[in-house]
Amino acid sequence: MELIVEIVVAFFLVVSGIFGFTGSYGLIKLGDPMSRLHAPTKATTLGVGGLLIAAIVSTYVFHDHLSLHELLITLFLFLAAPVTAHFIAKAHIHRHEKAEDLPDPGPDPEWAVLHHDPDDVHRRTPTGNESAR
Amino acid sequence: MILTYAIYFNFACFGAALLMTLVQVVSARDIGDRILALDTMVINVIALLVLYGMLAGTAVYFEASMIIAMLGFVSTVAYARFILRGNIIE
Numbered sequence: 230m231e232l233i234v235e236i237v238v239a240f241f242l243v244v245s246g247i248f249g250f251t252g253s254y255g256l257i258k259l260g261d262p263m264s265r266l267h268a269p270t271k272a273t274t275l276g277v278g279g280l281l282i283a284a285i286v287s288t289y290v291f292h293d294h295l296s297l298h299e300l301l302i303t304l305f306l307f308l309a310a311p312v313t314a315h316f317i318a319k320a321h322i323h324r325h326e327k328a329e330d331l332p333d334p335g336p337d338p339e340w341a342v343l344h345h346d347p348d349d350v351h352r353r354t355p356t357g358n359e360s361a362r
Numbered sequence: 363m364i365l366t367y368a369i370y371f372n373f374a375c376f377g378a379a380l381l382m383t384l385v386q387v388v389s390a391r392d393i394g395d396r397i398l399a400l401d402t403m404v405i406n407v408i409a410l411l412v413l414y415g416m417l418a419g420t421a422v423y424f425e426a427s428m429i430i431a432m433l434g435f436v437s438t439v440a441y442a443r444f445i446l447r448g449n450i451i452e
Binding site for chain 1: 364365367368369371372374375376378379380382383385386392394395397398399401402405406408409412413415416419421424425427428431432434435438439442443445446
């Protein structure tokens with residue numbers, strides 16, 4: 230029984246290690262900035278998820294108590310990864326893309342990230358310069 | 363026995379991943395890439411901490427990794443917001 234659990238935990242550990250390695254390797258390997266965004270946000274999050282499952286199973290079986298803190302970390306990472314990816318993509322659109330090159334925004338009149346409001350003194354123009362105060 | 367080897371394998375994987383994100387932080391051409399690399403670095407550090415907690419058999423490191431997860435998320439959002447708006451809290 231112990232051996233079976235050990236094999237299961239080892240399997241989760243090996244899979245999560247491969248996922249984590251792949252995520253960070255994609256970060257230096259892929260060419261386009263938005264493709265680079267793709268690799269670490271998904272693969273690394275999945276890798277950490279597998280690692281935390283392995284940690285839950287191993288503390289439950291080998292130390293005889295079920296601790297669910299790990300699940301909390303998993304939940305938090307699964308919530309945080311899409312939000313950070315969205316923010317980084319938004320910053321990329323803001324700095325590097327022009328409205329003509331982007332697809333149709335749908336029901337909205339224009340892309341909200343590229344909208345320029347002359348009254349907003351904190352807003353930067355898409356070229357990265359501070360707008361006139 | 364098999365578990366110890368699996369933990370060492372995972373240490374090697376996430377250690378190499380941490381080194382690659384470090385290379386990316388140093389050599390990235392654009393600031394967006396650098397923020398992404400720092401975010402990935404935080405996630406790799408969380409993985410290494412949880413793994414060390416498994417090896418040592420204590421629960422102390424889970425609290426530490428929880429705090430690092432929260433700080434990493436907040437700092438990534440703050441960085442992205444800063445290059446987006448030129449300001450964090452308006």
